Amino acid sequence: MDTSPDGVSVLGLGAMGSALAAGFLAAGHRTTVWNRTPGRAAAPALRGAVVAGSAAQALTASPLTVVCLSTYDAVREVLEPLPGAVAGRTVVNLTSGPPVDGQRMAQWAERCGAGYLDGVLMTTPDRVGTPGALQLYAGPAALFRAHEPTLAALGDALHVGEDHGLPSVYDTALLGLMWSTLTGWLLGSALIGADGPGGGVPATAFTDVAARWMKTVETFMRDGARQVDAGHTPGGQFPLDLHLMTMDVLVHACELRGIDPQLPRAHRALVHRAVMEGHGSDSFARLIGYLRDP
Structure with a gap:
């Protein structure tokens, strides 16, 4: 398993998680992947990713692990039995959920001696890795700066504050802005057409x-x-x-x-x-x- 400074692991290989792995690989980062359904690791493996046999192996393979699962319950189910594997490492969680879940995960990571950033991707999987793909992160600013060069492989990485609940709030607020704007645009298109x-x-x-x-x-x-x-x-x-x-x-x-x-x-x-x-x-x-x- 790779433990180089720019190594990164990705837990979760759904549509978005697979896009994250592809973005890291395209940027030249040594990438380790894991998924509960092993078959989904085939595509990243063909691109050069190392396939871990377990979540623990993926966590210990890299100083930085990016998690993208379906729910925070799934995140807790995978991570909480592995406090020793996250100790001394940084976990970046890009799973969608309410603000309180991000705050609780940060408390758990602190008890384990791990760094933790909560985040959200304001884009679709096909846009991951493009310059304008907005990513929002919250947590200690120094921790974000330490991993910003790696996270920049996914697009435009932005630190929004120390409170780990902020990405979730930004997510819903920005989606509200998007829907209002798109509805106004459609009204204008209908009117002028x-x-x-x-x-x-x-x-x-x-x-x-x-x-x-x-x-x-x-x-x-x-x-x-x-x-x-x-x-x-x-x-x-x-x-x-x-x-x-x-x-x-x-x-x-x-x-x-x-x-x-x-x-x-x-x-x-x-x-x-x-x-x-x-x-x-x-x-x-x-x-x-x-x-x-x-």
């Missing part, structure tokens, strides 16, 4: 323009984030009064073109409530108060 004056635009053409527009949306987000953190939300040149007028136009456009107006109506209802309660001169960031206390 509908029959009528100025319509019939292909979704690909609309998306080329939308991608440029997202750069402006990012500035709105960054300006709004500073206001949220400061607790002060002046509207400036784009107050909620103006948002409400623009949303009225969008709802009307959807109704004219036969597009379901439910989504823009929901946006308008939230802004309308804030305006009616005297916040028309505030910015869009003012709405976070309604989301925090509905």
